[in-house]
Amino acid sequence: MDRHDDQTPAGDGREHTSWRLARAAMAQTHADPSLSGLAAGLQRVCRAATASLGLLGAVVHLITGEREALVASSDEASRRLGELPFEVGEGPCLEAFALARPILVPDLMLMGPPRWPGYLSAVDGHGLRASYSFPLLVGAVRLGVLDLYGASPRSLTPTEVSLALVFARVAIETLLDGSDGSSVALLDDPQVGVMHGRLEIYQAQGMVKVDLGVDLAEALALMRAHAFGRDVTLLDVARLILDGERLLGPQGG
């Protein structure tokens, strides 16, 4: 626990170390040429996370209700690892999703009474020793999980945790946008890191849900489209809504 010297304190916004590192890692990463759109964007996130955190690999699970889809993986071996928890019905990523909190396991072999015996025997022989699962959440909206796989047993340093959280943030933004271009643009926008903490956005999201009778995820998508269409920030849109303005519905009515 003496690794705090490399941790940048909060409040540095855009210049925070992890955002800089994430931007550099994303810039050096490419998706398979056969992929496009969301799948390509998320594969870049997986590959950038794998490279910059020194991992075995990474995957993004998209989970809606009872359905699960593995939408991106850094490589074929990770894709296989990512499928295993869903075959055996247990594992850190499922727990992270269910509990809405990260599940960080620095050494899978060193857990007291095994938490996931079926999962552990399924991954045996795949070279997996550490597992870091970050749920992709926007409050009550649960999108999926970013799973990071390590080949050696170790804890992430505070800087690495920060970097992993930034990659989870990029994955969330990419999923909300549904495009591959967003992730890099996002890292270039100094406001994004600051913006997602602003409470007004989430209050407005609840209001749009009521105004238009849509679900929370759709409410946020409509707010983002509105901001994009008028070239204003999401916070500006949120303030208009808090002042009583109503957005147009999904069908424009």
Add this chain to the structure above:
Amino acid sequence: MISTSRLSDLFVEVADTLVDDFDLIDFLHHVATSAAEITSSTAVGLMLDDQEGNLRFMAASSEDARLLELFQLQNAEGPCLDAHRTGEEVADIVIEESVERWPVFAPRAAELGLHSAHCFPLRLRDQVIGAMNTFRADARAMSQEERRVARALADLATIGLMQERALRRAEELTEQLQFALNSRIVIEQAKGVVARTLDVGVDQAFGMLRAYARQHRLRLTDVARDVVEDRGALQALVDSAT
């Protein structure tokens, strides 16, 4: 002078909230409210490091929208950010004299009739995980006694945040902080739903959610989740409000 009996009442009340299965946001709200009372502050807010480079608002003695704005502003500048960066108390700040130091924060605080500020870091061993910010309507310095009690309350906030967890594994700090930060977002989403459904302000919506949770012995975060996921709590809230 702080009355000893009132002080023990407050600590007993706060400790009582720390039962099994307690709601973190409600607990922090309680800590902030107690800190405001004991230090004669107009407002007290609690901020947490989101581990991504931002200080984020978690709880306050008042959910007044302009105050929340003032707390959130301190992600960029202000005494809270300084307390968090240095890990030291930022003591007896006179708002009117701080315009050069904090050109955005200080005028905004003055507009709200606040004259002094005091910030306490939230410490977990050698780490600073956030800060507690007190504001007063007068420029009086905080007494040693008030400071000691405020520090104890800031420590209680940290204990509540960690529950029994971080004492065992370093990973649990991240797990718990991230869970707490996302819980606050769920509550904001629910405030928006309630505010629009019942045509009330967001601060009033928070009060209604909290009252409903207390009345039905439910956790505030569970009620908020229920409200945004259309599982009946909203209708019950509407029925009890009309």
